[in-house]
Amino acid sequence: MPIRVLPTLLVNQIAAGEVIERPASVVKELVDNSLDAGAGRIDVTVEDGGRQLIRVSDDGSGIPEEELSLALEPHATSKLRHPDELASIGTMGFRGEALASIASVSRLRLTSRATVDGAVRESGASIESAGGETGLVTPTACSPGSVVEVRELFFNTPARRKFLRAGPTEVGHISDVLQRIAIAHPHVAFSLSHNGRVTFEFAPTDSPRLRCVDVLGKEVDEALLEFESRQPWGGVWGLAGLPSIGRATAKFQYLCINGRPIRDRNLAHAIREAYRGLLAPDLQPVVVVFIRVDPHAVDVNVHPAKTEVRLREPGQLHGLVLSAIRQRLLGSDLTPSVALNGKSWRPPVGAEDPSAPAPAPVTAHDFVEYFKRMDPTQKGFVYQQVREQMNDAPLLERVGDGQPGNGFSGPPAPVTAAVTNQVLQVHQSYVVTQDDEGLVIIDQHALHERVMFEQLRKRILSEGKPLESQRLLVPEVLHLNPARMALLDDLAALLERIGIEVSVIGPGAVGVQAFPTFLFDRHVEPGEFIEGLLDKAQEGAFDVKQAANDESALHEVLDMMACKAAVKAGDKLSGEELSALLTQREEVERSASCPHGRPTTIRLTLRDLEKHFKRS
Amino acid sequence: MKAICDRTALVESLNLVAGVVVARTPKPVLTCVKLTAEGSLLTLAATDLEVYLRVNTPRIEISEEGGALILADKLSQIVRESVDPTLTLESEGDATHIRGQDSHFKVFGYPLGEFPAPPEFDGNADFEVSAGSLTQQVLQTVFASARENSRYAMNGVLVEREGNKLNLVATDGHRLAVSRGDCKAAKGDSRTAIIPTKALTLLSRLLNDPDQTVKVKIADNQAMFVTDNAMLSTKLVEGNFPPYKDVIPRDNDKKATLDTQVLTSAVRRAALLTNEESKGVRFAFKDQSLNLSSRAPEMGEAQIEVPMPKYQGDAVEIGFNPAYVLDALKVVDANEVQIDLKAPNKPGILRTGNHFVYVVMPVNLQ
Ligand SMILES: Nc1ncnc2c1ncn2[C@@H]1O[C@H](COP(=O)(O)OP(=O)(O)OP(=O)(O)O)[C@@H](O)[C@H]1O
Numbered sequence: 001m002p003i004r005v006l007p008t009l010l011v012n013q014i015a016a017g018e019v020i021e022r023p024a025s026v027v028k029e030l031v032d033n034s035l036d037a038g039a040g041r042i043d044v045t046v047e048d049g050g051r052q053l054i055r056v057s058d059d060g061s062g063i064p065e066e067e068l069s070l071a072l073e074p075h076a077t078s079k080l081r082h083p084d085e086l087a088s089i090g091t092m093g094f095r096g097e098a099l100a101s102i103a104s105v106s107r108l109r110l111t112s113r114a115t116v117d118g119a120v121r122e123s124g125a126s127i128e129s130a131g132g133e134t135g136l137v138t139p140t141a142c143s144p145g146s147v148v149e150v151r152e153l154f155f156n157t158p159a160r161r162k163f164l165r166a167g168p169t170e171v172g173h174i175s176d177v178l179q180r181i182a183i184a185h186p187h188v189a190f191s192l193s194h195n196g197r198v199t200f201e202f203a204p205t206d207s208p209r210l211r212c213v214d215v216l217g218k219e220v221d222e223a224l225l226e227f228e229s230r231q232p233w234g235g236v237w238g239l240a241g242l243p244s245i246g247r248a249t250a251k252f253q254y255l256c257i258n259g260r261p262i263r264d265r266n267l268a269h270a271i272r273e274a275y276r277g278l279l280a281p282d283l284q285p286v287v288v289v290f291i292r293v294d295p296h297a298v299d300v301n302v303h304p305a306k307t308e309v310r311l312r313e314p315g316q317l318h319g320l321v322l323s324a325i326r327q328r329l330l331g332s333d334l335t336p337s338v339a340l341n342g343k344s345w346r347p348p349v350g351a352e353d354p355s356a357p358a359p360a361p362v363t364a365h366d367f368v369e370y371f372k373r374m375d376p377t378q379k380g381f382v383y384q385q386v387r388e389q390m391n392d393a394p395l396l397e398r399v400g401d402g403q404p405g406n407g408f409s410g411p412p413a414p415v416t417a418a419v420t421n422q423v424l425q426v427h428q429s430y431v432v433t434q435d436d437e438g439l440v441i442i443d444q445h446a447l448h449e450r451v452m453f454e455q456l457r458k459r460i461l462s463e464g465k466p467l468e469s470q471r472l473l474v475p476e477v478l479h480l481n482p483a484r485m486a487l488l489d490d491l492a493a494l495l496e497r498i499g500i501e502v503s504v505i506g507p508g509a510v511g512v513q514a515f516p517t518f519l520f521d522r523h524v525e526p527g528e529f530i531e532g533l534l535d536k537a538q539e540g541a542f543d544v545k546q547a548a549n550d551e552s553a554l555h556e557v558l559d560m561m562a563c564k565a566a567v568k569a570g571d572k573l574s575g576e577e578l579s580a581l582l583t584q585r586e587e588v589e590r591s592a593s594c595p596h597g598r599p600t601t602i603r604l605t606l607r608d609l610e611k612h613f614k615r616s
Numbered sequence: 617m618k619a620i621c622d623r624t625a626l627v628e629s630l631n632l633v634a635g636v637v638v639a640r641t642p643k644p645v646l647t648c649v650k651l652t653a654e655g656s657l658l659t660l661a662a663t664d665l666e667v668y669l670r671v672n673t674p675r676i677e678i679s680e681e682g683g684a685l686i687l688a689d690k691l692s693q694i695v696r697e698s699v700d701p702t703l704t705l706e707s708e709g710d711a712t713h714i715r716g717q718d719s720h721f722k723v724f725g726y727p728l729g730e731f732p733a734p735p736e737f738d739g740n741a742d743f744e745v746s747a748g749s750l751t752q753q754v755l756q757t758v759f760a761s762a763r764e765n766s767r768y769a770m771n772g773v774l775v776e777r778e779g780n781k782l783n784l785v786a787t788d789g790h791r792l793a794v795s796r797g798d799c800k801a802a803k804g805d806s807r808t809a810i811i812p813t814k815a816l817t818l819l820s821r822l823l824n825d826p827d828q829t830v831k832v833k834i835a836d837n838q839a840m841f842v843t844d845n846a847m848l849s850t851k852l853v854e855g856n857f858p859p860y861k862d863v864i865p866r867d868n869d870k871k872a873t874l875d876t877q878v879l880t881s882a883v884r885r886a887a888l889l890t891n892e893e894s895k896g897v898r899f900a901f902k903d904q905s906l907n908l909s910s911r912a913p914e915m916g917e918a919q920i921e922v923p924m925p926k927y928q929g930d931a932v933e934i935g936f937n938p939a940y941v942l943d944a945l946k947v948v949d950a951n952e953v954q955i956d957l958k959a960p961n962k963p964g965i966l967r968t969g970n971h972f973v974y975v976v977m978p979v980n981l982q
């Protein structure tokens with residue numbers, strides 16, 4: 001085929017292929033335009049998932065009649081004049097490409113009544129286009145602002161139309177896109193209607209937090225921790241969801257740079273790191289992050305849909321986001337309260353993604369459910385056990401002057417705000433105590449694991465010392481295949497940091513010369529431990545090459561140590577051990593979750609208990 | 617069977633056999649003690665299928681020979697709770713009657729034939745040893761054996777007889793205790809056997825008279841210890857004992873002599889400021905004094921000086937788990953102990969002459 005210059009329509013359609021992927025992309029481009037026009041209110045109406053109709057109307061500055069046809073031309077924009085401006089884009093759009101692209105693959109009608117130099121034009125005008133064939137501008141009565149209607153998307157590119165999904169799926173995407181934009185622009189009112197029904201409506205507000213709560217649902221309001229870090233060049237503000245509202249997908253992470261919702265792997269990593277060890281590995285945090293930087297410091301012209309940007313200093317922002325969130329989390333009581341009515345957080349309306357996996361069960365919730373389902377004899381049995389423990393545990397001191405020998409009947413003990421040393425171990429697995437907010441239930445293994453983990457970490461990181469190790473009389477011999485031998489060699493420096501000394505003593509054989517004293521005390525076998533570590537390395541749990549100085553490798557290894565050394569469910573703990581565990585809980589960081597991120601502690605608040613006993 | 621027994625003597629004998637009786641087992645006869653009245657002797661026997669123990673209970677009078685199987689803990693309770701100076705034991709079928717002045721118990725048991733047969737002792741011992749010396753050797757080693765260990769056979773004590781020398785050796789992989797002694801009337805080739813720790817502990821409890829003679833026989837898979845009034849046999853631990861002679865260093869050139877009591881007190885005090893993750897105590901040997909120091913992060917630190925007039929060699933600093941050092945000091949039977957060292961990462965030796973040699977691996981302190 002000879003080389004030819006492509007006709008304009010084809011050029012636009014090809015461009016549309018990159019920019020307009022599905023109805024949600026149309027919504028995004030149109031809403032971006034409305035925001036650029038300074039709209040205070042933006043209403044989006046769709047029919048049949050946007051396949052039939054997408055209408056975006058705003059009360060922005062509009063387009064003067066004489067520029068109306070230009071707006072649909074490719075590479076026509078009012079937002080960029082000079083090449084220098086590309087380096088500091090302050091508007092959502094800048095390429096002059098979106099409307100032309102959309103017009104080339106749909107039947108589009110643009111109606112607008114402009115405000116020029118503060119004066120509203122007497123009347124509006126409209127222009128229509130079908131698959132890029134633009135009609136004439138005709139005067140049309142309308143209110144100030146613009147309305148863009150896009151019908152029969154992809155009617156002239158059947159291949160693409162075929163790929164559109166069912167209505168609800170497409171509306172899901174539209175809703176997600178619009179919510180991301182809405183979070184980034186709290187001052188603007190937004191609404192979405194689908195097939196004549198209002199999906200959501202957000203009132204304008206000065207408070208970014210309020211808008212986030214509008215979007216995420218007010219049930220989670222209490223579970224959102226605000227964080228902020230101001231910097232000379234801008235800063236970070238955001239909301240960090242408590243681990244208890246962690247979700248199965250990363251969908252509920254909202255990242256905005258200079259008002260532009262974006263996706264960014266580097267910053268997503270920072271968020272994940274900030275929650276490391278606080279959240280179960282199969283859960284993702286709910287987080288909102290607003291970043292303000294000098295527009296020169298971000299290049300937005302890297303992705304056709306403008307959902308990714310290039311940062312001039314990604315490392316700096318990574319560090320800032322990580323530390324802002326982490327500090328906020330470490331400074332907070334992350335103990336989840338379990339509501340006795342058992343309601344856990346559902347994603348907000350319109351945000352359901354049918355393809356997303358079901359949310360992971362909430363452990364605390366399950367625990368309560370378990371008690372509720374117990375039959376009366378079982379319950380009685382538990383009560384009796386608890387009572388016996390209360391009677392013979394010397395450590396117990398009852399609050400107030402209670403009845404002798406019976407912790408349950410008798411007048412209710414006065415509620416004190418002090419943390420008392422009333423502790424009991426239930427089923428040799430859970431530790432129950434109280435604090436000033438209510439009843440605290442602790443998973444003994446999970447908490448002890450966290451305590452050991454933090455103690456070990458502290459010794460290695462803040463004291464910069466390897467763990468104390470006991471040398472062996474006769475080295476314990478391990479036989480390893482060549483791959484594992486090589487792996488062990490790569491891990492040598494990491495092993496040294498944790499007090500394990502291994503040396504090659506023959507072909508395919510290594511000898512353990514020294515092993516941490518505390519692991520010996522807890523009956524952890526050197527051979528078994530090292531084999532386990534090699535298994536983890538082979539599974540790719542951490543980067544072996546980086547193991548010596550990478551914190552995540554150390555985390556994995558300490559985690560393994562802590563898990564093996566910690567008391568197990570079913571271990572009977574003495575009164576002394578119980579109180580030591582509770583003291584340590586106060587002392588270590590992140591005590592609300594085990595190093596794997598599962599909760600160590602749940603709380604039944606007095607308020608919930610009162611509600612449950614119908615005392616309110 | 618019918619016998620009149622001195623109650624106090626019976627309590628003592630029952631306490632000894634109770635150490636063997638299994639508490640919970642699908643084989644109920646193992647929860648019993650077997651009573652046998654024969655000639656002028658009443659014997660009590662118990663077994664857990666690993667160890668078989670039989671003791672003669674003194675101060676009895678037999679009026680009818682025979683035997684009985686009776687639940688060990690019931691018999692113990694009854695005998696202990698009774699107040700009479702003597703009790704009469706009488707069997708009737710599988711049951712046993714226990715009569716005091718104002719009491720009569722009838723306790724159901726099991727047919728005598730269901731009790732495992734005792735191992736045979738033909739009277740030919742491999743060697744003999746005095747009870748006092750054997751007890752001391754057991755005491756100096758059992759503590760160092762491993763509770764459970766899959767590598768090597770370390771949950772037992774190695775008994776090694778070479779000519780008229782008898783060595784007991786135990787290790788848990790972190791330290792090794794060797795106690796050397798003498799035996800007499802040795803016959804046949806030298807032999808080694810690994811005796812379960814539990815059996816040796818029971819044995820040392822049996823040997824309350826140091827002047828007694830213990831006859832020892834070691835067969836293929838069992839060892840037997842016989843005295844005039846007791847017999848203990850045990851299965852041997854199978855497997856290989858670590859090559860202990862290779863582990864005892866010969867070139868430890870830094871030698872200290874210390875007062876046992878003073879050192880014990882110093883180590884105990886230094887151990888006060890250790891914790892789970894920092895349990896090592898630093899031993900700094902220099903010139904005429906040994907400095908012990910310990911440090912528990914967030915708790916504090918300790919320093920103790922021990923006079924050490926007879927030190928030979930260069931200064932050396934080495935970390936030890938204080939519990940390991942104290943374990944050895946507890947069983948030392950001399951006023952002074954010698955400590956021989958080489959380097960901070962090399963085994964240390966604590967010994968009293970050559971009778972008791974204790975090798976202890978250091979802790980890396982940093
Ligand atoms: N809702 C609106 N209100 C006012 N002006 C609008 C509106 N929509 C489009 N325009 C005008 O039409 C022009 C073309 O819009 P289009 O979306 O195609 O390009 P752009 O926004 O400039 O750049 P981009 O392709 O990056 O979106 C805009 O520059 C703007 O002047």
Ligand SMILES: [Mg+2]
Pocket residue numbers: 029032033092093094098099
């Ligand atoms: Mg645009």
